[in-house]
Amino acid sequence: MDQKIIDTHIHVWNFDKAEYDWLKNDTSILRRTYNIEEIEAERKASGITAGILVQATNNAEDTDWMLEVANKTPWIKGVAGWLPLQDPQATERLLQDVxxxxxxxxxxxxxxxxxxxxxxxxxxxVIGSLKILAKNNLPFDVVGILPAHIETVLKVADKIPDLKMVFDHLNQPPIATKEKFGRWGRLMKEAAANKKFYAKISGLATATKNFAGWSAEDLKPYIEFVLEQFGDDRCFCGSDWPVSLLAGSYTKTWDAYKQVLHSILNNAEQENVFYNNAVNFYSL
Structure with missing residues (x-):
């Protein structure tokens, strides 16, 4: 089967273009500029046909750089950027003017x-700004890592019923402790009852905390769980490159996701999770 696959979570960062506060004291492989061209060979080998660039720092320079990269990279179809959410007037102005x-x-x-x-x-x-997003049919990527972050966005959803949101990296499931599925699971199940919430199958290899020794089988129970809760019409996939490189190559990440999804979904469901749902969520 000739599958179309969107990688919905790619970062590019360039130290000449923007400030990345969280990388200032980083001593890992992540502390350098990462350009989109670096994954070209592996992207083709993995069968990735489209991509979304996702913000890596809370400033406009990062967003402007991603838009520049998207404009000159034919397979990149969209950007999830940053806005000054604490200032609704500035948020409105940037959206309308730029x-x-x-x-x-x-x-x-x-x-x-x-x-x-x-x-x-x-x-x-921030709620004021998020209402502006909903008014303009712009979805919000939730990069939570604690159960408390899920509790917060459940309250956001009550306040702004029209806002589409996605849990980046499944909001850090307890893969490292192998818990099935605890407080994370209870809250994700509650979120899944709201049709405006989506789940992004991404960043899971690093969530294992076993960078050298993880396998697709470690990820499978958590991917199965979110598919059961959210359905095959509200889940999609992303690599989280280059953060994912901490736990192996771009190809290894995609091989694992494909292995799991091929084992539990039929062809039509795979088309949804690999392609259609991302198109719908990001209005591509």
Whole structure:
């Protein structure tokens, strides 16, 4: 079967273009510029036909760089950028004057997992900005790592019923402890009852905390769980490159996701998870 596959979670960062605060004290392989051209051979080998660039830092320079990269990279179909959500007026102005005029601007994200308060999204100003996203049919990527982050976005959903949201990296399932499925599972099940929530199967190899020794079988129970809860019409996949390189190559990440999904989904369901759902969520 000739499958179309969208990688919905790719980062590019360039130290000449933007500031990346979280990388300033990083001593890993991540502390360098990563350009989209670096994955070209592996992208083709993995059969990835389209991609979404996702913000890597809370500033406009990062977003502008991603839009520039998207414009010159034919297989990149969209960008999930950043907005100053604590300032609704600035958010509205940037959207109307700049980003809504750009065909690649498809969604928004903020590094909420780096904010000291897990309730960061519930500030009145931020809620005001998120309402502007909903009004413009722009979805929000939730990069949560704690059960408290899921609790927060459940409250956001109550306040803004029209806002589409996706849990990046499945909001850090307890793969490392092999728990099935605990508080994470209970909250994800609650979120799945709301049709505006989607689940992004991404970043799972690094979530194992076993960078050298993980396998597709380690990921399978958690992928099966979210598919059972959210259905094959509200899940899609992303590599989380280059963060994923901490736990192996781009090809290894995709081989694992494909192995699991081929084993539990029929052809039509695979088309949804690999392609159709991302098209719908990001309005590609």
């Amino acid at each position: 980003y809504l005029k750009n065909n690649y601007y498809k969604g928004v994200r903020h590094l909420i997992h780096d904010e000291p308060n897990a309730n960061w999204l519930l500030q009145d100003t």
